[in-house]
Amino acid sequence: SQKIEQNSEALNIQEGKTATLTCNYTNYSPAYLQWYRQDPGRGPVFLLLIRENEKEKRKERLKVTFDTTLKQSLFHITASQPADSATYLCALREGGFKTIFGAGTRLFVKA
Amino acid sequence: NAGVTQTPKFRVLKTGQSMTLLCAQDMNHEYMYWYRQDPGMGLRLIHYSVGEGTTAKGEVPDGYNVSRLKKQNFLLGLESAAPSQTSVYFCASSGQPEETQYFGPGTRLLVL
Numbered sequence: 001s002q003k004i005e006q007n008s009e010a011l012n013i014q015e016g017k018t019a020t021l022t023c024n025y026t027n028y029s030p031a032y033l034q035w036y037r038q039d040p041g042r043g044p045v046f047l048l049l050i051r052e053n054e055k056e057k058r059k060e061r062l063k064v065t066f067d068t069t070l071k072q073s074l075f076h077i078t079a080s081q082p083a084d085s086a087t088y089l090c091a092l093r094e095g096g097f098k099t100i101f102g103a104g105t106r107l108f109v110k111a
Numbered sequence: 112n113a114g115v116t117q118t119p120k121f122r123v124l125k126t127g128q129s130m131t132l133l134c135a136q137d138m139n140h141e142y143m144y145w146y147r148q149d150p151g152m153g154l155r156l157i158h159y160s161v162g163e164g165t166t167a168k169g170e171v172p173d174g175y176n177v178s179r180l181k182k183q184n185f186l187l188g189l190e191s192a193a194p195s196q197t198s199v200y201f202c203a204s205s206g207q208p209e210e211t212q213y214f215g216p217g218t219r220l221l222v223l
Binding site for chain 2: 004008034041042043044045046049089091093097098099100101102103104
């Protein structure tokens with residue numbers, strides 16, 4: 001079955017720097033991959049979707065890349081702010097109606 | 112437009128008790144999902160529905176039942192709660208299966 005790996009260690013960066021989060025997957029070739037943000041005590045909120053034929057997608061300070069050869073997606077937040085501190089989840093559709101979520105990487109941005 | 116709402120927000124059960132979690136969405140979405148989230152693990156799909164009157168099993172369905180009698184509501188039932196069902200439960204909905212899922216705020220369940 002599909003497996004998603006995200007760095008379980010928290011990422012600590014200084015305000016203004018670029019945060020880069022990694023999502024690796026195995027055993028499947030998803031048509032698209034999604035990134036969600038989750039704040040403590042709240043449900044995930046959709047951020048970006050990137051399709052297999054797209055190398056890169058941008059939205060304001062966010063950028064996602066999708067390398068189907070490496071089976072990897074990178075999620076970048078440029079000019080990071082303390083308000084960007086949250087857990088970021090990677091998700092892909094395994095098939096049919098099932099979406100597989102990674103465990104998430106927690107990001108801390110220090111002022 | 113409230114999006115996806117869940118009740119209750121928090122509940123404590125004793126082993127063997129039963130309860131129902133309610134999810135409601137006002138976006139006229141066909142697809143609805145129940146997930147559980149445990150520390151260090153990703154969201155895991157319990158059951159899902161592709162439309163009113165339909166339900167299907169997800170990755171971890173054992174010990175849970177669901178019903179979708181109305182399009183806007185998706186109920187998750189625990190007939191005989193077990194400590195292993197202590198978790199945070201999230202409901203989500205989407206207009207199409209390949210579209211973004213909109214999540215509720217979650218229900219924190221503790222089974223003693």
